[in-house]
Amino acid sequence: MMAQEPDQKEEQDRLEVREFDDALDTLVELAKAVDEAFPNLKCLRCESEGFLLVDTGVEWFGDKVVDLVCQRCGMVERHSWKILKKAAKPIITD
Numbered sequence: 001m002m003a004q005e006p007d008q009k010e011e012q013d014r015l016e017v018r019e020f021d022d023a024l025d026t027l028v029e030l031a032k033a034v035d036e037a038f039p040n041l042k043c044l045r046c047e048s049e050g051f052l053l054v055d056t057g058v059e060w061f062g063d064k065v066v067d068l069v070c071q072r073c074g075m076v077e078r079h080s081w082k083i084l085k086k087a088a089k090p091i092i093t094d
């Protein structure tokens, strides 16, 4: 492996940190939107209240796709990020 010039190494580190921060900001923003949209969020199958929020990295029709994964039964609930973000909140279903 060839040694890198210090300037190049530093630039690479900055880019990695920036990408990580952006990803983290996005997940925090997603979590807030989900909390606001569904204040009484429960799994549609087992009614558990524990979820993992996953930024799938998948895009369709130019929109990000996010998954809520039930930590008890594994049920996956999928949302279009732009639609969820724009929706009037909270989203009441009763």
Ligand SMILES: [Zn+2]
Pocket: 043, 044, 045, 046, 047, 048, 070, 071, 072, 073, 074, 075
């Ligand atoms: Zn479940």
